[in-house]
Amino acid sequence: MPDKDNKCTIDVSTEGIDETGACSxxxxxxxxxxxxxxxxxxxxxxxxxxxxxxxxxxxxxxxxxxxxxxxxxxxxxxxxxxxxxxxxxxxxxxxxxxxxxxxxxxxxxxxxxxxSCYIPQDFALLDLLTVQETMCDSVDLKLPSETRAEEKLKIIDDIIQILNMEKCRHRLVRNLSGGERKRLSMAIELVTNxxxxxxxxxxxxxxxxxxxxxxxxxxxxxxxxxxxxxxxxxxxxxxxxxxxxxxxxxxxxxxxxxxxxxxxxxxxxxxxxxxxxxxxxxxxxxxxxxxxxxxxxxxxxxxxxxxxxxxxxxxxxxxxxxxxxxxxxNILTYEGSKLSVVRPKAPAGFCRQLIILTRRSLRTMTRNLIAVQLRVIIHVIVAVLVGAVFWDIGNDGARTLTNISCIFFIIMFIFFGNAMPSILLCPQDTAVFTREYLNGWYSLSAYYASKLTSDLPMLLICPTLFTTIIYIMTSQPDVFARFAMCWGVSLILAIVGHFMGLAFGSTFDLQTAILLVPGLSIPFMIFSGFFIRIHELSAIFRPLCDISFYRYTMEALMQAIYGYDRPDLECHVEFCYFKSPSKLLKELDMLGDLYGHDVIVLLIWILLFKLLFFLSLVLRIKRAQ
Missing domain, CATH: 3.40.50.300 (P-loop containing nucleotide triphosphate hydrolases)
Structure with a gap:
């Protein structure tokens, strides 16, 4: 290295570099x-x-x-x-x-x-963006919002030309060679010079x-x-x-x-x-x-x-x-435990960061076969299959228990159909988040808010298609208010599953998260009221019914379909034991106006998993430091 007598005469904080870290x-x-x-x-x-x-x-x-x-x-x-x-x-x-x-x-x-910038050996990138899109997001997040679009485009063009990446400008990141990925990692950090x-x-x-x-x-x-x-x-x-x-x-x-x-x-x-x-x-x-x-x-x-x-x-x-x-x-041992998460400031404001991150998430989501295309297709196929199996069962007093089985299957599919994809998509997203956050691209709150907003379309589309198809094919009550109640509970359950998947997927590695989510949630199905009535449980296990979100989902759907003074069901046989909806709800310990209470408890579960997801992001940052 050069001799130590070679003095540096220019202060980076005052000359040539602005407050964002970029060269003037x-x-x-x-x-x-x-x-x-x-x-x-x-x-x-x-x-x-x-x-x-x-x-x-x-x-x-x-x-x-x-x-x-x-x-x-x-x-x-x-x-x-x-x-x-x-x-x-x-x-x-x-x-x-x-x-x-x-x-x-x-x-x-x-x-x-x-x-400065640090480019690790395994530089996390979003595979479903093109080189051009990756560079544009980098420029938008790292440069001040007042920077003109022409200046940003010139910076991107200059960097791509310097690193000889013109041929792969519009190629998806997942299709880049090893050398091209290395050059792209350099290009991203060269934005701020x-x-x-x-x-x-x-x-x-x-x-x-x-x-x-x-x-x-x-x-x-x-x-x-x-x-x-x-x-x-x-x-x-x-x-x-x-x-x-x-x-x-x-x-x-x-x-x-x-x-x-x-x-x-x-x-x-x-x-x-x-x-x-x-x-x-x-x-x-x-x-x-x-x-x-x-x-x-x-x-x-x-x-x-x-x-x-x-x-x-x-x-x-x-x-x-x-x-x-x-x-x-000794000082290190004492002081190391006191260090908190470093929160670097990003040049763009919160709203600007939220818009860019949400736009990026929606763009990658629409190109993801598992996250969108296959997920929607499977929801439709399974809904048609369930509707065909339980065809025209909703108003048949002789097959009331079979209809309850259909309702429970809907609960299981909606929960796991939204929890498991969220787990699978977490590893790459959280790796990119950790790198970008520690480099000061955006705030933790902006990323968190973008995850809440960008996932809403899929959380709305999938449960809506699934619930609507099954509701119509199984001839559930032809009352819009009852359908709206079923749709609302299905949507809330999908959000519960989604945020549980995000919380566990961002906290643990992929294999552990895939094991923990079913391992922790499936036992609570026992206390849903479907397999065993709540009054039949031992007093030791009854408190578990009060914390099982399956119980409140089941109860809310039963209220939506059979509650609120629904008339007697049709009976085409000599005797239908559960012809009266009120008798059915009494047998299941679900009699009374419980829908509002159930929805409130499920919303509390959403808030809990949202909090766990936020804490998991904080934990990720601490682990990286």
Whole structure:
């Protein structure tokens, strides 16, 4: 890395970068033309809690990055390469302690996040948007609302041209190649022209040609005046030539941080022989993999003295230094539990964010075979099948119990038909939300509100089609008020299932959520009043009837169809035991005006699952930090 005497003279917070983190118009084109940036870090510790045990991931590391230079982070597996990116970019705040200086000033976490970007190895993208649409959403969310449409379009065109993505501009993200996805991830973050960019293994999964193209793009970004830092796994000699600086890590410590040209001489001066015609990257990996080697420890302390200038282990000072590090670790243990979720501010206002996020969700939803097309088709097919099986049963006094079975099947299908698709759609959505939120694209409340509004069309269409078809084919009461009551309860139940699926799908992984939703909800069917009458239950289990949303749904539908003084049913046999609707409701312990009470309880369930969904999003953010 460049010598530490190379001072940075321009403050990112006052020149060339506006309050959103984007470069001002005067600096667009040749990014940050005459500006220089420097990120210096020293005595950085990162402690993580794993299996109730504190583990030191980064141990007193030091180094420096400057603009205009492409830096590679090398090291064996488990050396802490990704962790150092997470810490330096500000994505990890819990358990972090150290000194971070950006442009000769103490780094402010939120401001630094606006002026930088972090592109992880698995960059979450919405597969059902095109490249153009993805870029447009990025521009709309990241740039101020007063930015003109012509300026936004020019930014998109320039970035697509720079990254050579014109051929795939109108292609869906799911149809992009690995290299094109990598370039799209860069394009998204280049919208605000960030002066600092971190990449975690940008060449992972790519062939040698695509890898060379990606590193060439990174080199071009660095030459424009940015700080470009990337973790690279075993780069070839050809790739290694493109890097200016190298940071080599070993077991959470920095072995070397400096110019690439000085790395081999430094290792040789410490006693490590460099073979002829050997890849310097492979040599660095071999050196950093030697765990019990005093010469490696000497390199670590030499680098620390060079970049930190303090707390260096040199015989006589060893005890005091160890004590100082112990003190830092104790502070980390105490302060780490107090850190709360960082809430970066987005440039667009709440209403603007809500409109963009809702538009994006509706666009992806209409292209999703499972979420919309197949879901609607299945609702119609199953409704026709149920209507055919239970044809003309609604006013037949001899088949009243069979009609109740039909009602219970409707409840089961509507609930699971809306809960399970919500679970399946959660993993990709929440991954994109976590990345975008931590990058300050929008607020948590805006995303939450967009999920409430964008899912309403499907929650309205599917239960309406399903209930209407079955209601007509099974000849339920030909009274609009009763149909409206059945439709209202079906809609509310669909919303209950939807938000239960969202809450569990965003909290747990896919397999766990698919197991938990049926596992927790199906037992409550016992207390719905269909399998066993409420008065027949033991006193121990009766309280469970009061919290079973199946019970209130069943009760509300029974009231809608058989309650409110419905006349006696038709009877075409000698004797119909449940010819009288009031007698049926009395037998089921559902006699009385209960519809309003049932609806209120179901609305409380909706509020509960909405709250759980919101808390699950907060938990996602905390896990990511």
């Amino acid at each position: 118009s005067s600096s667009q084109g040749n990014l940050l033309g005459q500006q220089q940036f420097k990120l210096h870090f020293s005595n950085v510790f990162y402690v993580s809690k794993q299996n109730k045990t504190l583990v030191t991931i980064l141990n007193d590391i030091c180094g420096e990055f400057t603009s205009g230079r492409l830096t590679a982070i090398l090291g064996p597996s488990g050396a802490g390469k990704t962790s150092i990116l997470n810490v330096l970019s500000g994505f990890k705040a819990t358990g972090v302690k150290g000194k971070f200086i950006f442009n000769e000033k103490e780094r402010h976490l939120l401001a630094f996040r606006k002026a 960030p002066p600092v960019m971190f990449f975690d293994e940008p060449t992972s999964g790519l062939d040698s040609v695509a890898s060379l193209q990606i590193i060439n793009y990174l080199k071009r970004l660095a030459l424009d005046g940015r700080i470009i830092v990337c973790v690279i796994h075993q780069p070839s000699s050809k790739l290694m030539k493109l890097f200016d600086d190298v940071l080599v890590m070993s077991r959470g410590k920095v072995v070397y941080a400096g110019p690439k040209a000085d790395m081999v001489p430094t290792f040789e001066s410490a006693g490590f022989a460099f073979p002829d015609f050997y890849n310097p990257a492979d040599f660095a990996l071999e050196v950093s993999s030697e765990e019990h080697n005093e010469r490696l420890q000497d390199l670590i302390e030499w680098n620390k003295k060079r970049h930190c200038g303090e707390c260096t282990i040199l015989s006589a000072d060893m005890d005091s230094c160890v004590n100082e590090r112990t003190k830092i670790l």
